[in-house]
Amino acid sequence: MKLGKLLVALAGLALSLGVAGQTLAAEAGPVKIGVYLPLTGQNAFGGQLELEGVRLAHKEMPTVLGRPVDLVVVDNKSDKVEAANAVKRLVERDKVVALIGTYGSSLAMAGAEVAEKAKVPGVGTSCTNPLVTQGKKYYFRACFIDPYQGAAAATYAYENLGLKKAAVLMDMTNDYAVGLSSFFTRSFKKLGGEVVANLKYSSGDQDFTAQLTELISKKPDIVFMPAYFAEGAIIMKQARELGATFVLMGADAMDNPDTLKIGGKAVEGFLHTTFPYDVNMENMSAEAKTFTDAWTKNFPNKD
Template sequence: MRSILFLLLSLLQSAVFLPSMAVGTPPAKSDEPIEIGAIFAESGIAAAHNQPLIEMTRLAVKKINDRGGLLGRPVHLTLFDNLSTPIGSAVAAKKSALHNVVAVIGAHWSSHSLAMAPILQKAGIPMISPGSTNPEVTKGKKYIFRACFIDSFQGLAMAKFAHDDLRARTAVVATNIDEDYSTVLGQFFCRAFEKSGGRILEEIGYRGSANDFSAIIGVIEKHRPDVVYLPGYTRDSGLFIKQARKMGITATFLGGDAWDEIETYAGESVEGSFQSAAWHPEVPFPASRELKKFFTAAYGKEIANNSSPLAYDAAMILADAILRAGTTDRIAIRDALAATKDFQGATGSITFDENGDPLDKAIIIIEFKDGNRVFKQTIQP
């Protein structure tokens, strides 16, 4: 197994230096489609979580083409399945480069983007992630951008909410040790909660593929904390909460922006919990109202995923950058992305800082109440 893994990684490293992956973009005929890549999970454990973002990315491209395309040319989106793994994400990044895309939208999970970003950075291909919140995704990589807030602020915001609004003074933190997103976000919450005067009674790790959380829940039962911070993904967090409630845990559960559609696994057990998010149907942004109408007209349903509008914003930010660049040259697109200022998206106004991260991106706190996701408050940086 190790030899196969080594071979895959070696192939990936060597592929980065293929001539077709050189910085800049080969000239195209004026009537040829503009090729944009999208890297998400169509298969594997992340597929259900990624599907709404794929929908939104396709919807954005439809919107762009309905308006006449970009620079007088239609936009063609090619989706590359990352198989829900970091290695699959790296392979998808290599494939997108060989496909001569002008830019890449994705990935969503931080562990996937962390694997992709160095390859696309070295190839000189702009990448914009909708929801990878790990700070390391963009750090030191001038071709890599994101549409979301970062975990240092997300952890701080939820710690502040727990301490100031919920009056929590003790917490247990349980993280998915298989995912960088979960472990890093958990660390940021711990630091911020302790700095505010709260006490972290215990930090516990679990495997993302776990189905039985009774041992960890037993530790929580022993500590009787005010809150349990659970920065996992939909499946593991949902199962965890459901089992905890059955075992009599009464602490308030708190989660991050990856709790999309957690009700699928937690059911009514998620009642009374809170999560941080990038979007809610009640946000007051004009672009959000427009997106809700367009989405319902296209799919015949309402937006049920709080992260998916980030994919729409990522695609529209990229389109805006291509228009401002006036060319499909990758270097020019990167420069235009870096110069993005006051872009009015569905998730708010976006201006990139020197790291390719949005400045002043607010966090929304959502409460699970009476079977609904209720807008609780907005926390500004």
């Protein structure tokens, strides 16, 4: 929803911050904005969706400050080293004055460090780990952060659903999952709930039988699993095949239509936190309405 304003906001940031701003103000020609997203690899589904949003914003706002905007798009390949290298190339080789990106907190943390040293402003899209922007003057974000998201999930589970006994299943190799699991656990315990297990897996795993069997033996009311949608959907299918009856809850990385395609009937009853938007929502904000109208106009046959 907010991507439609990023091009103008980034240009304004570049005008007011450091060397990039001086360059933008002094030179003629296109305003070059770098976009680094995971277009291949584990996080490609998120990066490709966000690139559609960035391109839609560009189509709706092809100029800024009276000058054409050029997008320089780089694939960070869902890899932290590649993310850092992508920002380095965009800044040093392509001479961009600002950055958009990236999906994936681990990737954004790596890219933001490079941008901060170069004093080139950037805006993260859906990177929710607080460390992405913590202590930085040049890096920002257009989304909530995981302390808020973790607390919201815990509060909803404990107070709204009345579930008092929780367990956590997380990807131990993913900064997003580790951080969000910690915030959920902390909030759930503070509310008075009990966390009976904290089990782990690694990115790319396909068999979760051992972890799910142990979770079933612990008899939690709810299992919090801040997974990406592909692994999350597999976990749901395997949990139901093993006869698990606990509630499964995830977070914003599960917000993908393919969750239903992969998980099928096992997705029934699944809960997850995410940004409050639906094309048919009541009391839609002005930003959401602008985005919805633009999307419908440009992609009339695509949800």
